[in-house]
Amino acid sequence: MSQEQGNAPEPTLARLTRYLRCLRRLSDEGIQTISSKQLEARLGVLSAQIRKDLSYFGEFGKPGVGYNVQHLLERLSEVMQLDREHRAVIAGAGNLGSALAGYAGFAKSPFRIVGMFDNNFSKIGRLLWNLEIQDIHELPRINQTLGATIGILTVPANAAQEVADIMVDAGIRAILNFAPAHIHVPCHIAARDVDLLRELEILSYYLDRLPAEDEAKSDTAPEADGLDS
Amino acid sequence: MSQEQGNAPEPTLARLTRYLRCLRRLSDEGIQTISSKQLEARLGVLSAQIRKDLSYFGEFGKPGVGYNVQHLLERLSEVMQLDREHRAVIAGAGNLGSALAGYAGFAKSPFRIVGMFDNNFSKIGRLLWNLEIQDIHELPRINQTLGATIGILTVPANAAQEVADIMVDAGIRAILNFAPAHIHVPCHIAARDVDLLRELEILSYYLDRLPAEDEAKSDTAPEADGLDS
DNA sequence: GGTCGCCTGTGAAACTTTGCACAAAGATTA
């Protein structure tokens, strides 16, 4: 029986993105069918886990055969809403914001950077990767035209909340926050934090706390969670 | 009774970094004592959760009083090994690598970028943020001098594994991987993935799946997990 | 058509993490 609601666990969603990446590669390789056991071999995720993850969204496989790569790829893309373009704006034209704006990986993704914003008058008006840096306070007005649904926050920590509020005002419905600060958003807005310093601090904890160098490239360390090749 | 081993759950470690950030701010504000209930009000983490998290590492508070901010700050810093400097190298002098190398937030952290590496001969030798870009293949030799324990991976996905191997060769013991690819490391190496596209894909899933705009700035959306202030 | 081997989807068990509730302990007041 298939469920269809949005009640899949978060860890499942994270793994789904890995399955997708693997499926895209399989598709490129011209492989048409794959079983959960074969996926386990490629991803290091238990086959039962894979089947359970998929079962949250429907029944995609054939017993005795496995999954049709193309079909599963399309279905999971639908589930993740990756079958349509998503427009995003970046707030904060500093080092990180500039780097993200120029990220080549977006080309093959459904995500498009359609606007770049800052509050620094010496930056506003300048061109960056073919985008003119605009005044962050104009975002609500300008986004009526841009129609971005995703906001990427690359401002300093002390400005994060203020800019997040502006984004919500502007009709942004999902925020990816790179500032090392927590932002409060209304419950109809999705928000995630990506925090360089936090990641380093967690790695710091593990330094000198790992099994000891008995070699054997058995990757079972406290990895966050991996991705496809 | 206090435990001291490294058997704390990962979610606890992630929250610990949030407690630390809050404690640093409290310390700056000159606040000397804080209770788990007050922390709950500031962080949105249940007080019982906070106490349980802390209990993995010892007993730091006084019943009837709370925690001494400075003392807890120092103890947690020890636990996370943030009381000493950590040297890190960056591999991949592209947009993202360059941005991270220049990240101002490192100044107040125990992390120091001590080397910048790439495989592109047109980049090797150039200066970036006062660091000379060096040949990635020289890392094992050069790191005998640098003594970096942390490696930050900002190379394209298809080079990630190869460069990770070089890092392990070079004595790096923790890897922060920004490439959209999974890397395999020996079990005595810590590794974490930070993946822009994955985060966007997860946000994409939540778009149009949230409670609907009934306003009320009640932040109880599917936030990843927040940070202080 | 029957038999065999493989693979899916899923209920139930095992494990992990969170949240609750309370005993014990320090502070405060009288």
Add this chain to the structure above:
DNA sequence: TAATCTTTGTGCAAAGTTTCACAGGCGACC
């Protein structure tokens, strides 16, 4: 000193997630 208030640390229950194990479906081969 006793009564009261506050807050910690933790055993236990609840919730969430992963893993196991198997019934039943499908294809291949004889």
